[in-house]
Amino acid sequence: MGKEVLSEETIEVLRNPPLQDAARTITDGLRSHRTLLIIGNCRVDYQGRASSKLKPGDRMVIIKRDGSVLVHRPTGYDPVNWQPPGCKLQAYTEKGNLIVRAVRERPRETITIQFNKLYLLTSMALIDRGEFSLYASEEDMQRAVLLHPDLIEEGFKPITYEKKVEPGFIDVYGMDRDGRLVIVEIKRGTAGREAVLQLAKYIGSVKGEVNREVRGILAAPQLAKGAQKMLITLGLEYKRLDPKRCAELLRRSSVRKISEFL
Protein backbone atom coordinates (compact mmCIF):
# COMPACT_ATOMS: atom_id res chain seq x y z
CA MET A 1 0.00 0.00 0.00
CA GLY A 2 1.37 3.37 -1.01
CA LYS A 3 -0.83 5.38 1.33
CA GLU A 4 0.93 8.54 2.42
CA VAL A 5 0.31 9.25 6.06
CA LEU A 6 1.85 12.04 8.09
CA SER A 7 4.31 11.13 10.80
CA GLU A 8 3.23 12.56 14.13
CA GLU A 9 6.18 14.91 14.20
CA THR A 10 4.99 16.82 11.20
CA ILE A 11 2.05 18.24 13.13
CA GLU A 12 2.76 20.48 16.07
CA VAL A 13 -0.02 21.49 18.42
CA LEU A 14 0.15 24.22 21.05
CA ARG A 15 -2.75 24.73 23.46
CA ASN A 16 -3.22 28.18 24.93
CA PRO A 17 0.31 29.16 24.00
CA PRO A 18 1.86 32.41 25.24
CA LEU A 19 1.68 34.87 22.35
CA GLN A 20 5.47 35.17 22.20
CA ASP A 21 5.83 31.42 21.65
CA ALA A 22 3.04 31.54 19.12
CA ALA A 23 4.75 34.29 17.15
CA ARG A 24 7.91 32.20 16.99
CA THR A 25 6.10 29.05 15.90
CA ILE A 26 4.17 30.96 13.24
CA THR A 27 7.28 32.65 11.91
CA ASP A 28 9.03 29.28 11.70
CA GLY A 29 6.00 27.75 10.04
CA LEU A 30 5.83 30.53 7.46
CA ARG A 31 9.48 30.11 6.60
CA SER A 32 9.10 26.38 6.04
CA HIS A 33 5.78 26.80 4.21
CA ARG A 34 3.76 24.78 6.64
CA THR A 35 0.01 25.01 6.98
CA LEU A 36 -0.91 27.07 10.04
CA LEU A 37 -4.13 27.04 11.98
CA ILE A 38 -4.71 29.68 14.59
CA ILE A 39 -7.76 29.68 16.82
CA GLY A 40 -8.24 32.52 19.23
CA ASN A 41 -9.83 35.84 20.06
CA CYS A 42 -8.93 38.54 17.58
CA ARG A 43 -9.87 41.72 15.76
CA VAL A 44 -9.25 42.14 12.03
CA ASP A 45 -8.60 45.14 9.83
CA TYR A 46 -8.58 45.11 6.05
CA GLN A 47 -7.49 47.82 3.69
CA GLY A 48 -7.41 47.51 -0.07
CA ARG A 49 -10.02 47.70 -2.82
CA ALA A 50 -12.42 48.28 0.03
CA SER A 51 -11.76 48.41 3.74
CA SER A 52 -13.30 46.68 6.73
CA LYS A 53 -13.16 46.40 10.46
CA LEU A 54 -14.06 43.38 12.53
CA LYS A 55 -14.38 43.77 16.29
CA PRO A 56 -13.06 41.12 18.69
CA GLY A 57 -14.39 37.57 18.72
CA ASP A 58 -13.31 33.95 18.43
CA ARG A 59 -12.15 32.96 14.96
CA MET A 60 -10.23 30.34 13.06
CA VAL A 61 -7.43 31.56 10.85
CA ILE A 62 -5.93 29.31 8.20
CA ILE A 63 -2.64 30.21 6.60
CA LYS A 64 -1.81 27.95 3.70
CA ARG A 65 1.63 27.25 2.32
CA ASP A 66 0.88 29.16 -0.89
CA GLY A 67 0.30 32.30 1.13
CA SER A 68 -3.45 32.32 1.19
CA VAL A 69 -5.16 33.42 4.38
CA LEU A 70 -8.69 32.71 5.56
CA VAL A 71 -10.35 34.20 8.63
CA HIS A 72 -13.45 32.21 9.51
CA ARG A 73 -16.15 33.10 12.00
CA PRO A 74 -18.16 30.31 13.66
CA THR A 75 -20.92 30.67 11.06
CA GLY A 76 -21.17 31.15 7.32
CA TYR A 77 -19.66 29.71 4.20
CA ASP A 78 -17.52 32.71 3.39
CA PRO A 79 -14.43 33.81 5.24
CA VAL A 80 -15.11 37.18 6.85
CA ASN A 81 -11.66 38.35 5.78
CA TRP A 82 -9.10 36.71 3.55
CA GLN A 83 -6.14 37.00 1.26
CA PRO A 84 -5.78 35.00 -1.98
CA PRO A 85 -2.61 32.95 -2.62
CA GLY A 86 0.69 34.71 -2.98
CA CYS A 87 0.64 37.26 -0.22
CA LYS A 88 3.52 38.04 2.10
CA LEU A 89 3.08 37.24 5.77
CA GLN A 90 4.65 38.22 9.04
CA ALA A 91 3.89 37.53 12.68
CA TYR A 92 5.10 39.34 15.80
CA THR A 93 3.95 40.49 19.20
CA GLU A 94 3.22 44.09 20.02
CA LYS A 95 1.78 45.52 23.23
CA GLY A 96 0.86 42.08 24.47
CA ASN A 97 -0.95 41.14 21.26
CA LEU A 98 -0.03 38.72 18.52
CA ILE A 99 -0.16 40.44 15.16
CA VAL A 100 -0.42 38.53 11.91
CA ARG A 101 -0.20 40.70 8.84
CA ALA A 102 -0.74 39.52 5.29
CA VAL A 103 0.06 41.85 2.39
CA ARG A 104 -0.79 41.39 -1.24
CA GLU A 105 0.62 43.50 -4.05
CA ARG A 106 -1.39 44.33 -7.12
CA PRO A 107 -3.88 45.20 -5.93
CA ARG A 108 -2.20 46.45 -2.79
CA GLU A 109 -4.18 45.00 0.07
CA THR A 110 -3.43 44.34 3.69
CA ILE A 111 -5.14 42.41 6.39
CA THR A 112 -4.04 42.73 9.96
CA ILE A 113 -5.13 40.20 12.54
CA GLN A 114 -4.65 41.10 16.19
CA PHE A 115 -4.97 38.27 18.70
CA ASN A 116 -5.29 38.95 22.40
CA LYS A 117 -5.62 35.25 23.25
CA LEU A 118 -4.84 31.99 21.47
CA TYR A 119 -6.71 28.80 22.24
CA LEU A 120 -4.92 26.60 19.77
CA LEU A 121 -2.06 26.89 17.33
CA THR A 122 -1.29 24.13 14.88
CA SER A 123 1.61 23.98 12.47
CA MET A 124 1.36 21.21 9.92
CA ALA A 125 3.17 19.72 6.93
CA LEU A 126 0.13 18.38 5.09
CA ILE A 127 0.62 16.20 2.04
CA ASP A 128 -2.11 16.24 -0.55
CA ARG A 129 -1.54 14.95 -4.04
CA GLY A 130 -5.04 13.53 -4.46
CA GLU A 131 -6.49 14.07 -7.90
CA PHE A 132 -9.69 16.12 -8.12
CA SER A 133 -12.22 15.56 -10.88
CA LEU A 134 -15.42 17.44 -11.49
CA TYR A 135 -18.25 16.28 -13.72
CA ALA A 136 -21.22 18.04 -15.25
CA SER A 137 -19.53 21.39 -15.66
CA GLU A 138 -20.33 23.70 -18.53
CA GLU A 139 -17.23 22.41 -20.26
CA ASP A 140 -18.64 18.89 -20.13
CA MET A 141 -21.81 20.16 -21.74
CA GLN A 142 -19.81 21.80 -24.49
CA ARG A 143 -17.85 18.60 -25.14
CA ALA A 144 -21.07 16.62 -25.19
CA VAL A 145 -22.59 18.96 -27.77
CA LEU A 146 -19.52 18.68 -29.96
CA LEU A 147 -19.62 14.88 -29.69
CA HIS A 148 -23.38 14.64 -30.13
CA PRO A 149 -24.58 17.70 -32.05
CA ASP A 150 -28.07 16.20 -32.15
CA LEU A 151 -28.37 17.32 -28.53
CA ILE A 152 -28.98 20.75 -30.05
CA GLU A 153 -31.06 19.60 -33.01
CA GLU A 154 -31.04 17.07 -35.81
CA GLY A 155 -28.65 18.02 -38.54
CA PHE A 156 -26.67 20.53 -36.47
CA LYS A 157 -22.99 20.55 -37.47
CA PRO A 158 -20.46 22.26 -35.19
CA ILE A 159 -17.77 24.26 -36.95
CA THR A 160 -15.74 25.48 -33.99
CA TYR A 161 -15.94 26.21 -30.27
CA GLU A 162 -14.84 29.10 -28.07
CA LYS A 163 -14.77 31.18 -31.23
CA LYS A 164 -13.50 34.65 -30.51
CA VAL A 165 -15.70 37.47 -31.71
CA GLU A 166 -15.52 41.12 -30.76
CA PRO A 167 -17.68 40.97 -27.63
CA GLY A 168 -16.33 37.63 -26.29
CA PHE A 169 -16.28 33.89 -26.93
CA ILE A 170 -18.95 31.83 -28.63
CA ASP A 171 -19.44 28.50 -26.84
CA VAL A 172 -20.29 26.52 -29.97
CA TYR A 173 -20.49 27.85 -33.52
CA GLY A 174 -21.95 25.72 -36.29
CA MET A 175 -24.46 25.26 -39.08
CA ASP A 176 -27.97 23.85 -39.17
CA ARG A 177 -29.30 21.35 -41.71
CA ASP A 178 -30.31 24.21 -44.01
CA GLY A 179 -26.88 25.78 -44.01
CA ARG A 180 -27.76 28.65 -41.68
CA LEU A 181 -25.17 29.75 -39.16
CA VAL A 182 -25.96 28.80 -35.56
CA ILE A 183 -24.55 30.27 -32.37
CA VAL A 184 -25.04 28.15 -29.26
CA GLU A 185 -24.70 29.60 -25.78
CA ILE A 186 -24.52 26.98 -23.04
CA LYS A 187 -25.45 27.43 -19.38
CA ARG A 188 -25.17 24.74 -16.73
CA GLY A 189 -27.85 26.26 -14.53
CA THR A 190 -31.04 28.20 -15.08
CA ALA A 191 -30.33 30.68 -17.88
CA GLY A 192 -31.22 34.27 -16.98
CA ARG A 193 -31.44 37.51 -18.88
CA GLU A 194 -27.71 37.90 -18.80
CA ALA A 195 -27.27 34.70 -20.80
CA VAL A 196 -29.74 35.96 -23.40
CA LEU A 197 -27.90 39.26 -23.65
CA GLN A 198 -24.64 37.40 -24.11
CA LEU A 199 -26.12 35.38 -26.96
CA ALA A 200 -27.61 38.51 -28.53
CA LYS A 201 -24.25 40.26 -28.45
CA TYR A 202 -22.55 37.39 -30.27
CA ILE A 203 -25.26 37.30 -32.90
CA GLY A 204 -25.00 41.00 -33.46
CA SER A 205 -21.28 40.69 -33.90
CA VAL A 206 -21.42 37.75 -36.29
CA LYS A 207 -24.26 39.26 -38.34
CA GLY A 208 -22.16 42.36 -38.74
CA GLU A 209 -19.42 40.27 -40.29
CA VAL A 210 -21.18 37.74 -42.50
CA ASN A 211 -24.32 39.62 -43.53
CA ARG A 212 -26.60 36.61 -43.61
CA GLU A 213 -29.05 34.89 -41.34
CA VAL A 214 -27.69 33.77 -37.97
CA ARG A 215 -29.69 31.67 -35.51
CA GLY A 216 -29.06 31.86 -31.76
CA ILE A 217 -29.78 28.93 -29.49
CA LEU A 218 -29.59 29.09 -25.71
CA ALA A 219 -28.93 25.60 -24.33
CA ALA A 220 -29.58 25.15 -20.62
CA PRO A 221 -31.46 22.90 -18.22
CA GLN A 222 -33.96 25.70 -17.54
CA LEU A 223 -35.00 29.18 -18.59
CA ALA A 224 -35.75 31.99 -16.15
CA LYS A 225 -39.07 33.71 -16.79
CA GLY A 226 -37.61 37.09 -17.70
CA ALA A 227 -35.08 35.37 -19.92
CA GLN A 228 -37.84 33.62 -21.84
CA LYS A 229 -39.60 36.89 -22.62
CA MET A 230 -36.37 38.48 -23.74
CA LEU A 231 -35.51 35.46 -25.86
CA ILE A 232 -38.81 35.64 -27.72
CA THR A 233 -38.53 39.38 -28.22
CA LEU A 234 -35.10 38.98 -29.75
CA GLY A 235 -36.15 36.09 -31.96
CA LEU A 236 -33.80 33.62 -30.32
CA GLU A 237 -34.35 29.97 -29.47
CA TYR A 238 -34.10 27.70 -26.47
CA LYS A 239 -33.04 24.08 -26.25
CA ARG A 240 -33.26 22.11 -23.01
CA LEU A 241 -29.91 20.55 -22.19
CA ASP A 242 -29.14 18.73 -18.96
CA PRO A 243 -25.60 18.87 -17.55
CA LYS A 244 -25.84 15.51 -15.84
CA ARG A 245 -27.00 13.82 -19.05
CA CYS A 246 -24.09 15.42 -20.91
CA ALA A 247 -21.67 14.03 -18.33
CA GLU A 248 -23.28 10.59 -18.79
CA LEU A 249 -22.81 10.72 -22.54
CA LEU A 250 -19.18 11.66 -22.10
CA ARG A 251 -18.56 8.79 -19.71
CA ARG A 252 -19.98 6.33 -22.25
CA SER A 253 -17.86 7.73 -25.02
CA SER A 254 -14.24 6.64 -25.12
CA VAL A 255 -13.10 9.76 -26.90
CA ARG A 256 -11.72 12.47 -24.64
CA LYS A 257 -10.27 15.38 -26.49
CA ILE A 258 -12.41 18.01 -28.12
CA SER A 259 -9.84 18.53 -30.83
CA GLU A 260 -10.56 15.08 -32.25
CA PHE A 261 -13.94 16.13 -33.56
CA LEU A 262 -13.27 19.12 -35.70
Next chain:
Amino acid sequence: MGKEVLSEETIEVLRNPPLQDAARTITDGLRSHRTLLIIGNCRVDYQGRASSKLKPGDRMVIIKRDGSVLVHRPTGYDPVNWQPPGCKLQAYTEKGNLIVRAVRERPRETITIQFNKLYLLTSMALIDRGEFSLYASEEDMQRAVLLHPDLIEEGFKPITYEKKVEPGFIDVYGMDRDGRLVIVEIKRGTAGREAVLQLAKYIGSVKGEVNREVRGILAAPQLAKGAQKMLITLGLEYKRLDPKRCAELLRRSSVRKISEFL
Protein backbone atom coordinates in the same frame (compact mmCIF):
# COMPACT_ATOMS: atom_id res chain seq x y z
CA MET B 1 -13.30 44.32 31.32
CA GLY B 2 -16.11 42.78 29.36
CA LYS B 3 -13.85 40.75 27.09
CA GLU B 4 -15.35 37.38 26.37
CA VAL B 5 -12.71 34.70 26.50
CA LEU B 6 -13.28 30.99 26.18
CA SER B 7 -12.76 28.84 29.21
CA GLU B 8 -10.32 26.06 28.47
CA GLU B 9 -13.00 23.46 28.89
CA THR B 10 -14.96 24.70 25.90
CA ILE B 11 -12.27 23.58 23.50
CA GLU B 12 -11.55 19.88 23.25
CA VAL B 13 -8.52 18.65 21.35
CA LEU B 14 -7.84 15.03 20.36
CA ARG B 15 -4.52 14.12 18.74
CA ASN B 16 -4.47 11.08 16.47
CA PRO B 17 -7.74 9.84 17.91
CA PRO B 18 -9.07 6.36 17.10
CA LEU B 19 -11.79 6.82 14.51
CA GLN B 20 -14.44 5.37 16.82
CA ASP B 21 -13.70 8.00 19.45
CA ALA B 22 -13.66 10.67 16.78
CA ALA B 23 -17.07 9.64 15.50
CA ARG B 24 -18.47 9.95 19.02
CA THR B 25 -16.90 13.35 19.63
CA ILE B 26 -18.14 14.64 16.28
CA THR B 27 -21.65 13.35 16.85
CA ASP B 28 -21.70 15.01 20.27
CA GLY B 29 -20.32 18.22 18.80
CA LEU B 30 -22.94 18.27 16.06
CA ARG B 31 -25.73 17.80 18.58
CA SER B 32 -24.52 20.70 20.70
CA HIS B 33 -23.77 22.88 17.65
CA ARG B 34 -20.09 23.22 18.35
CA THR B 35 -17.52 24.20 15.76
CA LEU B 36 -15.62 21.13 14.59
CA LEU B 37 -12.23 20.99 12.99
CA ILE B 38 -11.03 17.73 11.53
CA ILE B 39 -7.57 17.30 10.11
CA GLY B 40 -6.66 14.01 8.52
CA ASN B 41 -6.25 11.91 5.42
CA CYS B 42 -9.48 11.56 3.49
CA ARG B 43 -11.25 11.12 0.18
CA VAL B 44 -14.30 13.19 -0.74
CA ASP B 45 -17.30 12.57 -2.98
CA TYR B 46 -19.82 15.18 -3.99
CA GLN B 47 -23.09 14.69 -5.80
CA GLY B 48 -25.54 17.45 -6.57
CA ARG B 49 -25.80 20.15 -9.21
CA ALA B 50 -22.53 18.70 -10.45
CA SER B 51 -20.48 15.84 -9.03
CA SER B 52 -16.87 15.39 -8.06
CA LYS B 53 -14.35 12.92 -6.74
CA LEU B 54 -11.29 13.76 -4.70
CA LYS B 55 -8.70 11.06 -4.10
CA PRO B 56 -6.97 10.64 -0.72
CA GLY B 57 -4.82 13.36 0.78
CA ASP B 58 -4.43 15.47 3.91
CA ARG B 59 -7.16 18.04 4.39
CA MET B 60 -8.73 20.32 6.92
CA VAL B 61 -12.46 20.05 7.37
CA ILE B 62 -14.41 22.77 9.15
CA ILE B 63 -17.93 22.10 10.31
CA LYS B 64 -19.61 25.22 11.61
CA ARG B 65 -22.52 25.38 13.98
CA ASP B 66 -24.87 26.66 11.29
CA GLY B 67 -24.29 23.47 9.31
CA SER B 68 -21.81 24.77 6.79
CA VAL B 69 -18.96 22.48 5.79
CA LEU B 70 -15.64 23.39 4.22
CA VAL B 71 -13.02 20.95 2.94
CA HIS B 72 -9.73 22.73 2.47
CA ARG B 73 -6.62 21.44 0.75
CA PRO B 74 -3.19 22.80 1.77
CA THR B 75 -3.30 25.34 -1.05
CA GLY B 76 -5.82 27.68 -2.60
CA TYR B 77 -8.38 30.20 -1.49
CA ASP B 78 -11.39 28.06 -2.33
CA PRO B 79 -12.51 24.97 -0.47
CA VAL B 80 -12.22 21.97 -2.79
CA ASN B 81 -15.58 20.71 -1.56
CA TRP B 82 -18.14 22.40 0.64
CA GLN B 83 -21.70 22.71 1.77
CA PRO B 84 -23.37 26.07 2.49
CA PRO B 85 -25.11 26.69 5.84
CA GLY B 86 -28.14 24.65 6.78
CA CYS B 87 -27.17 21.15 5.79
CA LYS B 88 -27.76 18.01 7.85
CA LEU B 89 -24.73 16.17 9.14
CA GLN B 90 -23.90 12.75 10.45
CA ALA B 91 -20.69 10.95 11.44
CA TYR B 92 -20.02 7.26 11.89
CA THR B 93 -17.41 4.60 11.30
CA GLU B 94 -17.69 2.01 8.57
CA LYS B 95 -15.12 -0.58 7.55
CA GLY B 96 -12.44 1.08 9.61
CA ASN B 97 -13.09 4.53 8.13
CA LEU B 98 -14.66 7.62 9.64
CA ILE B 99 -17.46 8.86 7.43
CA VAL B 100 -18.80 12.39 7.64
CA ARG B 101 -21.79 13.05 5.44
CA ALA B 102 -23.41 16.42 4.86
CA VAL B 103 -26.72 16.64 3.01
CA ARG B 104 -28.44 19.73 1.73
CA GLU B 105 -32.00 19.83 0.43
CA ARG B 106 -33.04 22.19 -2.34
CA PRO B 107 -30.95 21.65 -4.26
CA ARG B 108 -30.39 18.09 -3.10
CA GLU B 109 -26.65 17.76 -2.65
CA THR B 110 -24.48 15.40 -0.68
CA ILE B 111 -20.86 15.42 0.25
CA THR B 112 -19.28 12.35 1.78
CA ILE B 113 -15.92 12.59 3.49
CA GLN B 114 -14.11 9.36 4.24
CA PHE B 115 -11.19 9.56 6.66
CA ASN B 116 -8.73 6.70 7.01
CA LYS B 117 -6.61 8.60 9.56
CA LEU B 118 -7.14 11.60 11.81
CA TYR B 119 -4.27 13.77 12.95
CA LEU B 120 -6.29 16.21 14.95
CA LEU B 121 -9.88 16.66 16.01
CA THR B 122 -11.05 19.83 17.70
CA SER B 123 -14.49 20.52 19.08
CA MET B 124 -15.07 24.12 20.09
CA ALA B 125 -17.68 26.45 21.49
CA LEU B 126 -16.50 29.66 19.85
CA ILE B 127 -18.08 32.94 20.82
CA ASP B 128 -18.07 35.68 18.21
CA ARG B 129 -20.35 38.66 18.46
CA GLY B 130 -17.87 41.12 16.96
CA GLU B 131 -19.44 43.63 14.63
CA PHE B 132 -18.25 43.62 11.03
CA SER B 133 -18.29 46.74 8.88
CA LEU B 134 -17.29 47.07 5.27
CA TYR B 135 -16.65 50.43 3.65
CA ALA B 136 -16.47 51.59 0.07
CA SER B 137 -19.12 49.36 -1.41
CA GLU B 138 -21.12 50.36 -4.48
CA GLU B 139 -23.90 51.37 -2.13
CA ASP B 140 -21.50 53.71 -0.34
CA MET B 141 -20.66 55.31 -3.67
CA GLN B 142 -24.33 55.84 -4.39
CA ARG B 143 -24.87 57.40 -0.99
CA ALA B 144 -21.87 59.64 -1.54
CA VAL B 145 -23.23 60.84 -4.90
CA LEU B 146 -26.59 61.64 -3.36
CA LEU B 147 -24.90 63.56 -0.54
CA HIS B 148 -22.42 65.31 -2.82
CA PRO B 149 -23.89 65.48 -6.33
CA ASP B 150 -20.89 67.54 -7.43
CA LEU B 151 -18.98 64.26 -7.49
CA ILE B 152 -20.77 63.75 -10.81
CA GLU B 153 -20.57 67.33 -12.03
CA GLU B 154 -21.28 70.85 -10.90
CA GLY B 155 -24.94 71.60 -10.82
CA PHE B 156 -26.09 68.00 -10.91
CA LYS B 157 -29.29 67.50 -8.91
CA PRO B 158 -30.39 63.97 -8.01
CA ILE B 159 -34.12 63.33 -8.29
CA THR B 160 -34.27 59.75 -7.14
CA TYR B 161 -32.22 56.58 -6.79
CA GLU B 162 -32.81 52.93 -7.61
CA LYS B 163 -35.53 54.13 -9.99
CA LYS B 164 -37.32 51.18 -11.54
CA VAL B 165 -37.48 51.18 -15.33
CA GLU B 166 -38.31 48.29 -17.61
CA PRO B 167 -34.81 46.78 -17.90
CA GLY B 168 -33.82 47.21 -14.23
CA PHE B 169 -32.92 49.86 -11.66
CA ILE B 170 -31.23 53.19 -12.33
CA ASP B 171 -28.55 53.85 -9.71
CA VAL B 172 -29.06 57.61 -9.63
CA TYR B 173 -31.54 59.61 -11.69
CA GLY B 174 -31.33 63.39 -11.79
CA MET B 175 -31.00 66.60 -13.75
CA ASP B 176 -28.04 68.65 -14.90
CA ARG B 177 -27.64 72.42 -14.56
CA ASP B 178 -29.38 72.90 -17.91
CA GLY B 179 -32.40 70.86 -16.93
CA ARG B 180 -31.52 67.79 -18.97
CA LEU B 181 -32.28 64.41 -17.50
CA VAL B 182 -29.24 62.46 -16.34
CA ILE B 183 -28.91 58.77 -15.68
CA VAL B 184 -25.92 57.75 -13.60
CA GLU B 185 -24.65 54.19 -13.52
CA ILE B 186 -22.17 53.49 -10.73
CA LYS B 187 -19.52 50.78 -10.65
CA ARG B 188 -17.10 50.23 -7.79
CA GLY B 189 -14.46 48.58 -9.99
CA THR B 190 -13.30 48.99 -13.58
CA ALA B 191 -16.41 49.47 -15.69
CA GLY B 192 -16.63 47.04 -18.59
CA ARG B 193 -18.85 46.71 -21.62
CA GLU B 194 -21.54 45.23 -19.50
CA ALA B 195 -21.85 48.42 -17.49
CA VAL B 196 -22.11 50.49 -20.67
CA LEU B 197 -24.83 48.23 -22.02
CA GLN B 198 -26.71 48.52 -18.77
CA LEU B 199 -26.57 52.31 -18.95
CA ALA B 200 -27.62 52.26 -22.61
CA LYS B 201 -30.63 50.12 -21.80
CA TYR B 202 -31.80 52.52 -19.10
CA ILE B 203 -31.43 55.46 -21.43
CA GLY B 204 -33.37 53.72 -24.14
CA SER B 205 -36.11 52.95 -21.71
CA VAL B 206 -36.33 56.47 -20.28
CA LYS B 207 -36.12 58.13 -23.70
CA GLY B 208 -39.03 55.97 -24.78
CA GLU B 209 -41.06 57.41 -21.93
CA VAL B 210 -40.16 61.07 -21.77
CA ASN B 211 -39.30 61.89 -25.38
CA ARG B 212 -36.56 64.41 -24.62
CA GLU B 213 -32.82 64.48 -24.27
CA VAL B 214 -31.35 62.09 -21.71
CA ARG B 215 -27.68 62.06 -20.75
CA GLY B 216 -26.00 58.90 -19.50
CA ILE B 217 -23.01 59.03 -17.19
CA LEU B 218 -20.98 56.03 -16.17
CA ALA B 219 -19.30 56.73 -12.84
CA ALA B 220 -16.48 54.39 -11.89
CA PRO B 221 -12.85 54.48 -10.80
CA GLN B 222 -11.76 53.26 -14.23
CA LEU B 223 -12.98 52.41 -17.71
CA ALA B 224 -12.10 49.19 -19.52
CA LYS B 225 -10.73 49.70 -23.02
CA GLY B 226 -13.61 48.11 -24.91
CA ALA B 227 -16.03 49.97 -22.68
CA GLN B 228 -14.59 53.34 -23.65
CA LYS B 229 -15.07 52.69 -27.35
CA MET B 230 -18.61 51.55 -26.76
CA LEU B 231 -19.32 54.55 -24.56
CA ILE B 232 -18.20 56.96 -27.28
CA THR B 233 -20.11 55.11 -29.97
CA LEU B 234 -23.29 55.32 -27.91
CA GLY B 235 -22.75 58.98 -27.06
CA LEU B 236 -22.47 58.38 -23.34
CA GLU B 237 -20.17 59.97 -20.81
CA TYR B 238 -17.71 58.88 -18.17
CA LYS B 239 -16.95 60.39 -14.80
CA ARG B 240 -14.13 59.13 -12.64
CA LEU B 241 -15.41 58.26 -9.17
CA ASP B 242 -13.22 56.70 -6.53
CA PRO B 243 -14.88 54.34 -4.03
CA LYS B 244 -12.37 55.10 -1.30
CA ARG B 245 -13.00 58.82 -1.60
CA CYS B 246 -16.73 58.15 -1.43
CA ALA B 247 -16.26 56.14 1.73
CA GLU B 248 -14.17 58.98 3.17
CA LEU B 249 -16.84 61.53 2.43
CA LEU B 250 -19.45 59.36 4.08
CA ARG B 251 -17.35 58.88 7.18
CA ARG B 252 -17.03 62.63 7.53
CA SER B 253 -20.72 63.12 7.16
CA SER B 254 -22.82 62.28 10.17
CA VAL B 255 -25.89 61.59 8.14
CA ARG B 256 -26.55 57.92 7.47
CA LYS B 257 -29.79 57.27 5.68
CA ILE B 258 -30.22 57.82 1.97
CA SER B 259 -33.87 58.69 2.35
CA GLU B 260 -33.01 61.90 4.19
CA PHE B 261 -31.76 63.60 1.06
CA LEU B 262 -34.59 63.46 -1.38
Next chain:
DNA sequence: GCCTAGGTCCCGTTG
Protein backbone atom coordinates in the same frame (compact mmCIF):
# COMPACT_ATOMS: atom_id res chain seq x y z
C1' DG C 1 -0.75 43.18 -17.73
C1' DC C 2 -5.99 43.62 -19.12
C1' DC C 3 -10.22 41.45 -20.38
C1' DT C 4 -13.78 37.78 -20.71
C1' DA C 5 -16.48 34.26 -18.72
C1' DG C 6 -17.50 30.46 -15.35
C1' DG C 7 -18.65 28.92 -10.60
C1' DT C 8 -21.52 22.93 -7.00
C1' DC C 9 -20.20 30.25 -7.18
C1' DC C 10 -22.65 32.40 -2.37
C1' DC C 11 -25.61 35.97 -0.72
C1' DG C 12 -29.06 39.58 -0.15
C1' DT C 13 -33.13 41.75 -1.91
C1' DT C 14 -37.34 41.93 -4.15
C1' DG C 15 -41.49 40.51 -6.55
Next chain:
DNA sequence: CAACGGGGCCTAGGC
Protein backbone atom coordinates in the same frame (compact mmCIF):
# COMPACT_ATOMS: atom_id res chain seq x y z
C1' DC D 1 -40.60 30.42 -3.92
C1' DA D 2 -37.84 32.17 -8.29
C1' DA D 3 -35.13 35.71 -10.19
C1' DC D 4 -31.74 39.11 -10.51
C1' DG D 5 -27.41 41.56 -9.44
C1' DG D 6 -23.25 42.17 -6.57
C1' DG D 7 -18.83 40.52 -4.73
C1' DG D 8 -12.53 42.97 -1.55
C1' DC D 9 -15.88 37.99 -5.43
C1' DC D 10 -11.75 34.00 -7.05
C1' DT D 11 -9.91 31.45 -10.89
C1' DA D 12 -8.68 29.96 -15.46
C1' DG D 13 -7.63 31.09 -20.23
C1' DG D 14 -6.25 34.46 -24.13
C1' DC D 15 -3.95 38.08 -25.98
